[in-house]
Amino acid sequence: MKIKLIGVICIVLTALVISCQSDEQVEFNRYFSAGSAVYQAHCQNCHGAKGEGLQGLIPSLTDSAYLKSNRSQLACFVKNGLKGQIKISGKQFEGEMPPNDLSPVEIAQVLTYVTNSFGNKSATITIDQANADLAKCN
Amino acid sequence: MKKLIYAIAFILLWNACKLNSGGNKALPIFGNKEAVTKTVNGKQVTDTLYQTIPAFKFVNQYGDTITDKSLDGKIYVADFFFTTCPNICPVMHRNMLPVYNEFKSHADFRIISHTIDPKYDTVPVLKKYADKMGISGNTWWLLHGQKNDTYTIAKSYLVSLQEKNPQGQYVHDGYFILIDKQKRIRGTYQGTDAKEVEKMTADIKTLMAEPDQKSTK
Numbered sequence: 001m002k003i004k005l006i007g008v009i010c011i012v013l014t015a016l017v018i019s020c021q022s023d024e025q026v027e028f029n030r031y032f033s034a035g036s037a038v039y040q041a042h043c044q045n046c047h048g049a050k051g052e053g054l055q056g057l058i059p060s061l062t063d064s065a066y067l068k069s070n071r072s073q074l075a076c077f078v079k080n081g082l083k084g085q086i087k088i089s090g091k092q093f094e095g096e097m098p099p100n101d102l103s104p105v106e107i108a109q110v111l112t113y114v115t116n117s118f119g120n121k122s123a124t125i126t127i128d129q130a131n132a133d134l135a136k137c138n
Numbered sequence: 139m140k141k142l143i144y145a146i147a148f149i150l151l152w153n154a155c156k157l158n159s160g161g162n163k164a165l166p167i168f169g170n171k172e173a174v175t176k177t178v179n180g181k182q183v184t185d186t187l188y189q190t191i192p193a194f195k196f197v198n199q200y201g202d203t204i205t206d207k208s209l210d211g212k213i214y215v216a217d218f219f220f221t222t223c224p225n226i227c228p229v230m231h232r233n234m235l236p237v238y239n240e241f242k243s244h245a246d247f248r249i250i251s252h253t254i255d256p257k258y259d260t261v262p263v264l265k266k267y268a269d270k271m272g273i274s275g276n277t278w279w280l281l282h283g284q285k286n287d288t289y290t291i292a293k294s295y296l297v298s299l300q301e302k303n304p305q306g307q308y309v310h311d312g313y314f315i316l317i318d319k320q321k322r323i324r325g326t327y328q329g330t331d332a333k334e335v336e337k338m339t340a341d342i343k344t345l346m347a348e349p350d351q352k353s354t355k
Binding site for chain 1: 222226229231235267271272
């Protein structure tokens with residue numbers, strides 16, 4: 001009897017906590033967890049499980065300042081790939097990232113994941129944001 | 139009667155386990171075996187001939203010619219890659235780096251990575267790749283050669299390679315092959331799996347301790 005009561009209280013509490021989460025938080029969690037799966041499937045081989053990159057060959061994803069100042073271009077980088085010189089965490093890179101055949105929602109998810117993992121912190125990159133950014137790709 | 143069978147089974151199992159955990163560890167020898175009978179001092183002796191890596195000739199990232207002779211008296215690990223490989227190669231070489239760092243001070247240890255895309259991966263491209271990976275010296279050689287030669291040698295390492303698939307990508311498996319000083323295959327490890335590569339590092343130490351692999355210094 002007592003255990004049942006405790007169980008019920010727990011369920012009620014959990015429900016309360018979940019319903020207390022703001023819509024924004026729920027949306028973020030959804031993007032983030034889906035983005036984690038996209039990352040593993042499409043990015044992790046090169047960029048590493050911890051976003052550490054590979055020596056001087058593949059840049060890390062831990063340069064928060066770079067991610068912040070290029071935030072509106074990140075969607076295009078993922079979709080069309082990236083070529084030429086870039087400076088990440090003070091190191092010069094010049095390789096080539098191949099284009100990725102991801103849908104806009106997957107791009108939004110994976111960017112939300114990357115910009116909130118490996119020591120980075122920022123807001124959700126929504127599908128609307130990704131679509132707007134993608135419309136402006138060169 | 140039944141009890142006796144159980145007892146025997148138990149003793150057999152016990153011994154089987156003991157054999158495996160014995161301190162006298164040696165790595166298995168892979169590949170085809172052949173029994174050869176020859177006459178030594180008038181007596182018939184049967185010997186086992188193990189599969190070995192045949193003669194080869196490639197060029198490393200410094201433009202030096204590397205042949206099977208360059209690896210005489212060396213324990214080495216071989217793999218196959220190409221510098222523009224988007225899928226498994228970065229993982230393989232991320233996992234190979236700790237192996238390189240662990241053994242780079244051993245004069246009798248080498249890593250050789252054959253490029254399977256010799257058209258793009260010229261010697262200067264391989265050198266640049268090595269520089270960016272942070273590898274120097276002569277522990278880790280990136281080898282360039284005729285496509286046919288590379289594909290042929292792959293077979294003797296029991297590695298399968300394929301020409302470009304319809305997506306324009308090369309297909310190859312990501313094995314690291316451990317070769318002993320007698321050029322026999324002593325282990326194969328999935329290079330994309332960090333756990334397997336850790337096992338390889340442990341196996342290399344085991345191999346180095348085997349009596350016929352000891353340093354000749």
